[in-house]
Amino acid sequence: MKLDILNNVFIKERRLLLELSVPASFKSALPGQFIHVRFEGSYDPILRRPFSIHDVCESRKKNKLTLRVLYEVKGKGTQLLSQKKPFSELDCLGPLGHGFDLDGIPQAKKVYIVAGGMGVAPLYFLAKKLADNPACPADRREPVVLIGAKTKNDILCEKEFKDLGCEVRVATEDGSKGLKGRVTDLLVDILRRTRDEGRGLPIGKAGTIYACGSKPMLAAVFVIAYKYKMQAQVSLEEFMGCGLGACLGCVIRTNSGYKRICHDGPVFDASDIIWKE
Known part of the structure; x- marks a missing residue:
């Protein structure tokens, strides 16, 4: 899905706040879920990068919401993202993953x-x-x-x-x-x-x-x-390949076997994870 960039500004050294125009369906997004971003026009990085959803808020546009991503420039992917300008587009999948459980x-x-x-x-x-x-x-x-x-x-x-x-x-x-x-x-x-x-x-x-x-x-x-x-x-903060659970590139050991961080997580009950390898 191609999302319009509304804003992409530095708020502190190396940290930026990205704002995207997203469909109204993102209203169901949960804290802890993420979007998976592809950087078009470059084969390095070739894989998508996951970014946590920082906020979802109202938009002036009809049937649209504003999604915010808070991120830090650390490598080639985030360096490319930091150069994106308003009115350009970003190739994204989402919202993905299992978020925080608020029932308790x-x-x-x-x-x-x-x-x-x-x-x-x-x-x-x-x-x-x-x-x-x-x-x-x-x-x-x-x-x-x-x-x-x-x-x-x-x-x-x-x-x-x-x-x-x-x-x-x-x-x-x-x-x-x-x-x-x-x-x-x-x-x-x-x-x-x-x-x-x-x-x-x-x-x-x-x-x-x-x-x-x-x-x-x-x-x-x-x-x-x-x-x-x-x-x-x-x-859990982790690099992901497909972001959909198919490639098994981001697994973690749990008490019930290996689980995929992108699909079963990134949020887990801490007691379910085997922390000591």
């Missing part, structure tokens, strides 16, 4: 959103869905958002999360803002202070964690969730 939110005592680096990309859409969900109790619509980055200049979406009513905490590896350390250190610090509130509750009722970031970070989130008897859903 009303029963959870507390909701934590944990973002490592560019992991904020799909998690803003998640926080927005919670804020707009009347089925969720008021306190669940305003989750605690933990953002981790190398420096204060690398922090993304802090204001945007606050505008949704979220409580936002920050950790930086160099200590330039917030807690000095990783975002998982910040999560442990907060849970230690509140652990008595969830004591004696069954798993999932003490709280739910939604996380996206590097694989080592997500493995640490699983260990923390297990210790504090919390449910954790994690969105």
